Amino acid sequence: MASGQVHIDIPRYKGVSRVIQGLPTTVEPWVPGGRNAQARGGSSPEVVSRLLRRAVAHRPWTWPDRPIYFISDPHADAEAFVGSLVASGGVKKTGPGLDDIKLTKRGRKGAFVIGGDCLDKGPSNLTLLRSLRRLMDSGAQVTLLAGNHDMRLLMGLMALEHEPSPRTEHLFARMGNKAIPLIKEVYAEYLAWQEDPLADVPGKKACRRRLMPGDDWFDAFPSMARGQMSDKAIDKELARLRKKVSSFEASCERAGLTLRQVYATACKLRELFLRPEGEFAWFFESMQLVHREGSFLFVHAGLDDSIARRIENEGIAALNRCFTTMVVDDPFAFYYGPLANTLRTKYRKVDFPLTERGVDHVYREGIHAVVHGHLNLTAGQRLMIRRGMLHIEGDITLDRNSRRKEGLEGHGVGVTIIQPTGKVVGISNDYPHAKIFEPETYLDGRGASRRSATKHKAGCP
Numbered sequence: 001m002a003s004g005q006v007h008i009d010i011p012r013y014k015g016v017s018r019v020i021q022g023l024p025t026t027v028e029p030w031v032p033g034g035r036n037a038q039a040r041g042g043s044s045p046e047v048v049s050r051l052l053r054r055a056v057a058h059r060p061w062t063w064p065d066r067p068i069y070f071i072s073d074p075h076a077d078a079e080a081f082v083g084s085l086v087a088s089g090g091v092k093k094t095g096p097g098l099d100d101i102k103l104t105k106r107g108r109k110g111a112f113v114i115g116g117d118c119l120d121k122g123p124s125n126l127t128l129l130r131s132l133r134r135l136m137d138s139g140a141q142v143t144l145l146a147g148n149h150d151m152r153l154l155m156g157l158m159a160l161e162h163e164p165s166p167r168t169e170h171l172f173a174r175m176g177n178k179a180i181p182l183i184k185e186v187y188a189e190y191l192a193w194q195e196d197p198l199a200d201v202p203g204k205k206a207c208r209r210r211l212m213p214g215d216d217w218f219d220a221f222p223s224m225a226r227g228q229m230s231d232k233a234i235d236k237e238l239a240r241l242r243k244k245v246s247s248f249e250a251s252c253e254r255a256g257l258t259l260r261q262v263y264a265t266a267c268k269l270r271e272l273f274l275r276p277e278g279e280f281a282w283f284f285e286s287m288q289l290v291h292r293e294g295s296f297l298f299v300h301a302g303l304d305d306s307i308a309r310r311i312e313n314e315g316i317a318a319l320n321r322c323f324t325t326m327v328v329d330d331p332f333a334f335y336y337g338p339l340a341n342t343l344r345t346k347y348r349k350v351d352f353p354l355t356e357r358g359v360d361h362v363y364r365e366g367i368h369a370v371v372h373g374h375l376n377l378t379a380g381q382r383l384m385i386r387r388g389m390l391h392i393e394g395d396i397t398l399d400r401n402s403r404r405k406e407g408l409e410g411h412g413v414g415v416t417i418i419q420p421t422g423k424v425v426g427i428s429n430d431y432p433h434a435k436i437f438e439p440e441t442y443l444d445g446r447g448a449s450r451r452s453a454t455k456h457k458a459g460c461p
Helices: 043-058 078-087 106-110 125-137 148-161 173-191 203-211 214-224 233-252 259-274 281-285 305-313 316-329 333-335 338-344 356-366 400-408
Strands: 025-031 068-071 091-093 099-101 111-114 142-143 289-293 294-298 367-370 381-385 389-393 414-419 422-426 434-436
Touching: 043 381, 043 389, 068 078, 078 091, 078 099, 078 125, 078 414, 111 289, 125 142, 125 173, 125 281, 148 173, 148 259, 148 281, 148 316, 148 333, 148 338, 173 233, 173 259, 173 333, 173 389, 203 259, 214 233, 233 259, 259 281, 305 316, 305 356, 316 333, 316 338, 333 338
Parallel strands: 025 434, 068 111, 111 142, 294 367, 367 389
Antiparallel strands: 068 414, 091 099, 289 294, 381 389, 414 422, 422 434
């Protein structure tokens, strides 16, 4: 398939011209690594063929029976998010407002997987959440995955739900300065207009005690955490918390917030996100850790051996149930254990490892590729072989604040599409062509692909 050839694999972008401006109208083959991945070196076709054959030796490649639209890491940029919905071909922009969207025929037949990190960075967390809710209310099939930025907020709010303990009392402070834009937004919209928004709020010292870990926490945490964390990890966590605690109050003041206002806002956030009647209660209630469509596993960051083994032995549904239970019952065990590694791994030495044994666990389950976000890319999506397994990297740097740091203009637009016809399509306004990946071209007819419903196993430890 030659670069520059117009092809039916590209969606029909339906919306006002400024929304679809810059989206590709031509295609080129998508090669793991290499030039169109903006990675050094890349993997040779022989290496890719060998690895994919190893995967299908366990089970044939299975394609979803519907189009899957993967959009990850919108980071509170609703305009980028809505533009990416339009780029999928599954949503039509019907007017200038962010709410002016309508599902297309493609959108009604397909499903949207949001790969996590809806929050932080900006320009507006609340607008992004309402745009996401608008998509869900439109009748779209939506799966919302947990991202590390999203869970950081949940852990901070859960800390205020629990009695003070070395296991939880540091989790609000651990959100750090990245939580301040959301706190400022919520205070301005829900509290600032009230006649006396701090009427029932305790004094500054009491607010500090409720939000920040006490000095004794730094003495108690190591002995409590030992057994789940290495000594090196514990030392790193203590240093991180000291830095966050020392800078948090000053950062709030620079943002025009007192500690009393922060505490009042934290209480409002609990009401909005954790109470059944809260405006955003749906956000964490609908969140999943992992999702599967055919031979594709969707997760925010990646895998490790522990999670791979559990996927084979227990199944996706059981893993998601355990995630839902653990974040409520034991935030510490979740946040410092293998479950949360799926939210933040970059396959570094400090992350839980994925080895050949772990890859074989998911291969035996029929999972051949990991689709994820979490890694800022500046030239569209990327295909990489990581730890001997195909990874489809879909964080194309949507939000304008991150893009400014990366030297990119405006906001990003893009989507990764898994087509039932046996193709993966990467679309981004930062790359001139749509990238088309066809695994079958590497298999020489081996492991014939097919459509199949995802199998779920029952049970939870």
